[in-house]
Amino acid sequence: TQLLEQSPQFLSIQEGENLTVYCNSSSVFSSLQWYRQEPGEGPVLLVTVVTGGEVKKLKRLTFQFGDARKDSSLHITAAQPGDTGLYLCAGDSKTSYDKVIFGPGTSLSVIP
Amino acid sequence: SQTIHQWPATLVQPVGSPLSLECTVEGTSNPNLYWYRQAAGRGLQLLFYSVGIGQISSEVPQNLSASRPQDRQFILSSKKLLLSDSGFYLCAWSVSLRLAGGHNEQFFGPGTRLTVL
Numbered sequence: 001t002q003l004l005e006q007s008p009q010f011l012s013i014q015e016g017e018n019l020t021v022y023c024n025s026s027s028v029f030s031s032l033q034w035y036r037q038e039p040g041e042g043p044v045l046l047v048t049v050v051t052g053g054e055v056k057k058l059k060r061l062t063f064q065f066g067d068a069r070k071d072s073s074l075h076i077t078a079a080q081p082g083d084t085g086l087y088l089c090a091g092d093s094k095t096s097y098d099k100v101i102f103g104p105g106t107s108l109s110v111i112p
Numbered sequence: 113s114q115t116i117h118q119w120p121a122t123l124v125q126p127v128g129s130p131l132s133l134e135c136t137v138e139g140t141s142n143p144n145l146y147w148y149r150q151a152a153g154r155g156l157q158l159l160f161y162s163v164g165i166g167q168i169s170s171e172v173p174q175n176l177s178a179s180r181p182q183d184r185q186f187i188l189s190s191k192k193l194l195l196s197d198s199g200f201y202l203c204a205w206s207v208s209l210r211l212a213g214g215h216n217e218q219f220f221g222p223g224t225r226l227t228v229l
Contacts, residue, residue: 035218042204050215088155098163
């Protein structure tokens with residue numbers, strides 16, 4: 001069974017701190033996506049990583065795709081309260097060309 | 113630009129009542145469409161997806177059903193709601209890989225909060 005695991009499940013930090021969250025699997029993915037979901041809203045796509053070892057930056061967020069394309073990380077520098085939310089990773093499904101599978105998410109709370 | 117609409121935003125229904133949630137997409141053609149359910153603070157459970165009009169794939173056996181009567185309309189239904197149907201329902205669309213390639217990036221609607229009492 002194809003699974004994506006995310007760690008930590010919950011994270012509470014002070015404003016200005018740095019953090020890293022992880023998305024891991026035993027399966028190889030052709031791409032991985034990261035989404036952020038604020039309470040009561042739908043998830044919003046942040047980035048898609050495609051190439052093993054790829055690093056993408058989105059302002060204070062840095063995304064990395066593992067060399068073997070089985071894992072990914074999201075690093076946030078100088079976290080702000082606006083970064084609070086549920087961070088979800090997702091990857092292409094091996095059982096269907098038309099769907100993705102989601103990890104369980106990391107819930108981040110940034111305290112002012 | 114593309115937009116996705118869901119309604120209603122919130123819904124409180126008694127056990128045993130019917131359900132109809134609607135999702136429409138604007139600004140794109142032949143999208144893949146998806147229904148997800150999310151428990152509080154948790155990941156997304158895929159319920160149904162559709163690659164075209166009248167084509168529905170069910171992921172989880174349950175008392176819910178889905179229909180796609182038009183290219184950009186996706187409906188989630190139930191004849192009799194259960195307490196366990198409570199949750200946050202999200203509709204999403206993606207570009208069809210079969211038609212345009214890509215990576216199945218999902219674009220979500222605002223969601224419907226369903227409470228079954």
